[in-house]
Amino acid sequence: MTEEKIINNKDLRRALGCFPTGIAIVTTENEAGDPIGLTVNSFNSVSLDPPLIIWSISLSAPSINAFRYNKSFAVNILSSDQKELCQKFSTPSTDKFNGTAWEKSVMGVPLIIDSIAQFECITHATYPGGDHEIYIGRVINYTHNNKEPLILSKGKIINS
Numbered sequence: 001m002t003e004e005k006i007i008n009n010k011d012l013r014r015a016l017g018c019f020p021t022g023i024a025i026v027t028t029e030n031e032a033g034d035p036i037g038l039t040v041n042s043f044n045s046v047s048l049d050p051p052l053i054i055w056s057i058s059l060s061a062p063s064i065n066a067f068r069y070n071k072s073f074a075v076n077i078l079s080s081d082q083k084e085l086c087q088k089f090s091t092p093s094t095d096k097f098n099g100t101a102w103e104k105s106v107m108g109v110p111l112i113i114d115s116i117a118q119f120e121c122i123t124h125a126t127y128p129g130g131d132h133e134i135y136i137g138r139v140i141n142y143t144h145n146n147k148e149p150l151i152l153s154k155g156k157i158i159n160s
Protein backbone atom coordinates (compact mmCIF):
# COMPACT_ATOMS: atom_id res chain seq x y z
CA MET A 1 0.00 0.00 0.00
CA THR A 2 1.33 3.47 -0.90
CA GLU A 3 1.71 5.85 2.00
CA GLU A 4 -0.30 9.07 1.88
CA LYS A 5 2.02 12.05 1.46
CA ILE A 6 2.07 14.46 4.41
CA ILE A 7 0.54 17.59 2.93
CA ASN A 8 2.05 20.99 3.53
CA ASN A 9 -0.62 23.52 2.50
CA LYS A 10 1.85 26.12 1.19
CA ASP A 11 3.64 23.50 -0.92
CA LEU A 12 0.36 21.98 -2.19
CA ARG A 13 -0.76 25.48 -3.25
CA ARG A 14 2.56 25.87 -5.13
CA ALA A 15 2.05 22.51 -6.87
CA LEU A 16 -1.55 23.37 -7.83
CA GLY A 17 -0.32 26.70 -9.23
CA CYS A 18 1.61 24.74 -11.89
CA PHE A 19 -1.73 24.43 -13.69
CA PRO A 20 -2.30 27.88 -15.32
CA THR A 21 -5.83 29.29 -15.25
CA GLY A 22 -7.78 32.34 -16.27
CA ILE A 23 -9.27 34.65 -13.66
CA ALA A 24 -12.97 35.44 -13.25
CA ILE A 25 -15.24 37.50 -11.04
CA VAL A 26 -18.37 35.58 -10.03
CA THR A 27 -21.26 37.91 -9.25
CA THR A 28 -24.75 37.74 -7.82
CA GLU A 29 -27.22 39.90 -5.90
CA ASN A 30 -27.77 39.39 -2.17
CA GLU A 31 -31.06 39.31 -0.27
CA ALA A 32 -30.91 43.10 0.23
CA GLY A 33 -30.48 43.67 -3.53
CA ASP A 34 -26.80 44.64 -3.29
CA PRO A 35 -24.32 43.48 -5.98
CA ILE A 36 -21.86 40.86 -4.68
CA GLY A 37 -18.73 39.50 -6.39
CA LEU A 38 -15.46 37.71 -5.78
CA THR A 39 -12.34 36.88 -7.76
CA VAL A 40 -11.95 33.16 -8.55
CA ASN A 41 -9.66 30.92 -10.54
CA SER A 42 -11.61 27.73 -9.73
CA PHE A 43 -13.86 28.20 -12.80
CA ASN A 44 -13.91 25.51 -15.49
CA SER A 45 -16.16 23.97 -18.10
CA VAL A 46 -18.06 20.75 -17.32
CA SER A 47 -20.59 19.87 -20.03
CA LEU A 48 -21.81 21.19 -23.38
CA ASP A 49 -25.16 19.38 -23.41
CA PRO A 50 -26.52 20.40 -21.01
CA PRO A 51 -24.31 23.51 -20.79
CA LEU A 52 -22.68 23.29 -17.32
CA ILE A 53 -19.78 25.10 -15.66
CA ILE A 54 -18.11 24.70 -12.25
CA TRP A 55 -16.46 26.92 -9.64
CA SER A 56 -15.97 26.78 -5.88
CA ILE A 57 -16.17 29.24 -2.99
CA SER A 58 -14.40 29.14 0.37
CA LEU A 59 -16.69 28.41 3.32
CA SER A 60 -15.04 31.39 5.05
CA ALA A 61 -15.87 33.89 2.24
CA PRO A 62 -18.44 36.43 3.51
CA SER A 63 -20.09 36.45 0.06
CA ILE A 64 -21.07 32.75 0.29
CA ASN A 65 -24.43 33.64 1.84
CA ALA A 66 -25.45 35.58 -1.27
CA PHE A 67 -24.72 32.57 -3.52
CA ARG A 68 -26.65 30.28 -1.17
CA TYR A 69 -29.61 32.68 -1.27
CA ASN A 70 -29.68 33.66 -4.96
CA LYS A 71 -30.00 30.83 -7.48
CA SER A 72 -28.66 33.00 -10.33
CA PHE A 73 -25.07 34.16 -10.80
CA ALA A 74 -22.73 35.36 -13.54
CA VAL A 75 -19.13 34.40 -14.30
CA ASN A 76 -17.18 37.34 -15.78
CA ILE A 77 -13.88 36.23 -17.34
CA LEU A 78 -11.31 39.02 -16.92
CA SER A 79 -9.33 40.44 -19.81
CA SER A 80 -5.60 41.19 -19.69
CA ASP A 81 -6.31 44.87 -18.89
CA GLN A 82 -8.50 44.10 -15.84
CA LYS A 83 -5.77 43.23 -13.30
CA GLU A 84 -7.01 45.96 -10.91
CA LEU A 85 -10.46 44.32 -10.79
CA CYS A 86 -8.82 40.99 -9.90
CA GLN A 87 -7.22 42.65 -6.87
CA LYS A 88 -10.29 44.72 -5.95
CA PHE A 89 -12.63 41.70 -5.93
CA SER A 90 -10.22 39.52 -3.94
CA THR A 91 -10.19 41.95 -1.02
CA PRO A 92 -13.12 41.81 1.44
CA SER A 93 -15.14 45.04 1.11
CA THR A 94 -18.75 46.19 0.98
CA ASP A 95 -18.20 48.58 -1.92
CA LYS A 96 -16.36 46.49 -4.54
CA PHE A 97 -18.80 47.76 -7.18
CA ASN A 98 -18.16 51.42 -6.36
CA GLY A 99 -16.06 52.76 -9.25
CA THR A 100 -16.45 49.47 -11.16
CA ALA A 101 -18.15 49.56 -14.57
CA TRP A 102 -21.05 47.09 -14.32
CA GLU A 103 -24.66 46.63 -15.38
CA LYS A 104 -27.55 44.46 -14.26
CA SER A 105 -28.37 41.58 -16.62
CA VAL A 106 -31.87 40.59 -17.70
CA MET A 107 -31.59 37.80 -15.11
CA GLY A 108 -30.88 40.46 -12.46
CA VAL A 109 -27.22 39.65 -11.77
CA PRO A 110 -24.29 42.08 -12.12
CA LEU A 111 -22.22 41.88 -15.30
CA ILE A 112 -18.70 43.39 -15.31
CA ILE A 113 -18.37 45.63 -18.36
CA ASP A 114 -15.42 44.89 -20.70
CA SER A 115 -14.81 41.38 -19.40
CA ILE A 116 -13.78 38.98 -22.15
CA ALA A 117 -16.67 36.54 -21.62
CA GLN A 118 -19.76 36.50 -19.44
CA PHE A 119 -21.79 33.43 -18.50
CA GLU A 120 -25.19 33.95 -16.85
CA CYS A 121 -26.12 30.83 -14.93
CA ILE A 122 -28.67 29.30 -12.65
CA THR A 123 -27.39 27.11 -9.85
CA HIS A 124 -27.80 23.53 -11.10
CA ALA A 125 -26.23 21.80 -8.08
CA THR A 126 -23.98 22.45 -5.10
CA TYR A 127 -21.69 19.95 -3.38
CA PRO A 128 -19.55 19.99 -0.27
CA GLY A 129 -15.87 20.30 -1.22
CA GLY A 130 -13.81 20.26 1.95
CA ASP A 131 -13.20 23.86 2.98
CA HIS A 132 -15.03 25.03 -0.18
CA GLU A 133 -18.57 24.69 -1.56
CA ILE A 134 -18.73 23.54 -5.19
CA TYR A 135 -21.19 25.25 -7.56
CA ILE A 136 -22.34 23.76 -10.84
CA GLY A 137 -24.07 26.38 -12.99
CA ARG A 138 -26.31 25.87 -15.99
CA VAL A 139 -25.47 28.47 -18.65
CA ILE A 140 -28.60 30.41 -19.66
CA ASN A 141 -26.91 33.17 -21.64
CA TYR A 142 -23.33 34.08 -22.58
CA THR A 143 -21.22 36.58 -24.52
CA HIS A 144 -17.58 36.67 -25.56
CA ASN A 145 -15.22 38.90 -27.53
CA ASN A 146 -11.73 39.06 -29.03
CA LYS A 147 -9.82 40.49 -26.05
CA GLU A 148 -6.98 38.54 -24.40
CA PRO A 149 -7.63 36.78 -21.05
CA LEU A 150 -5.81 37.55 -17.79
CA ILE A 151 -3.68 34.49 -17.04
CA LEU A 152 -2.55 33.17 -13.64
CA SER A 153 0.44 30.82 -13.51
CA LYS A 154 2.43 29.79 -10.42
CA GLY A 155 0.54 32.34 -8.32
CA LYS A 156 1.38 35.27 -10.60
CA ILE A 157 -0.49 37.13 -13.31
CA ILE A 158 1.79 36.67 -16.31
CA ASN A 159 0.36 38.97 -18.98
CA SER A 160 -0.80 42.37 -17.75
Ligand SMILES: Cc1cc2nc3c(=O)[nH]c(=O)nc-3n(C[C@H](O)[C@H](O)[C@H](O)COP(=O)(O)O)c2cc1C
Pocket (backbone or CB within 6 Å): 023, 037, 038, 039, 040, 041, 042, 043, 056, 057, 058, 061, 062, 063, 064, 086, 089, 090, 091, 092, 093, 152
Ligand atom coordinates in the same frame (compact mmCIF):
# COMPACT_ATOMS: atom_id res chain seq x y z
C1 LIG B 1 -6.33 34.89 -8.41
C2 LIG B 1 -7.29 34.60 -7.28
C3 LIG B 1 -8.12 33.49 -7.37
C4 LIG B 1 -9.04 33.19 -6.34
N1 LIG B 1 -9.87 32.11 -6.46
C5 LIG B 1 -10.79 31.87 -5.50
C6 LIG B 1 -11.72 30.80 -5.66
O1 LIG B 1 -11.73 30.08 -6.67
N2 LIG B 1 -12.64 30.60 -4.68
C7 LIG B 1 -12.67 31.38 -3.54
O2 LIG B 1 -13.52 31.17 -2.66
N3 LIG B 1 -11.79 32.40 -3.37
C8 LIG B 1 -10.87 32.67 -4.33
N4 LIG B 1 -10.00 33.72 -4.18
C9 LIG B 1 -10.07 34.53 -2.95
C10 LIG B 1 -11.27 35.49 -2.95
O3 LIG B 1 -11.28 36.31 -4.11
C11 LIG B 1 -11.22 36.38 -1.68
O4 LIG B 1 -11.23 35.57 -0.54
C12 LIG B 1 -12.38 37.38 -1.62
O5 LIG B 1 -12.14 38.28 -0.54
C13 LIG B 1 -13.74 36.72 -1.39
O6 LIG B 1 -14.75 37.72 -1.47
P1 LIG B 1 -15.58 38.13 -0.17
O7 LIG B 1 -14.57 38.47 0.92
O8 LIG B 1 -16.38 39.33 -0.61
O9 LIG B 1 -16.42 36.96 0.19
C14 LIG B 1 -9.09 34.03 -5.19
C15 LIG B 1 -8.23 35.15 -5.10
C16 LIG B 1 -7.35 35.43 -6.14
C17 LIG B 1 -6.47 36.66 -6.05
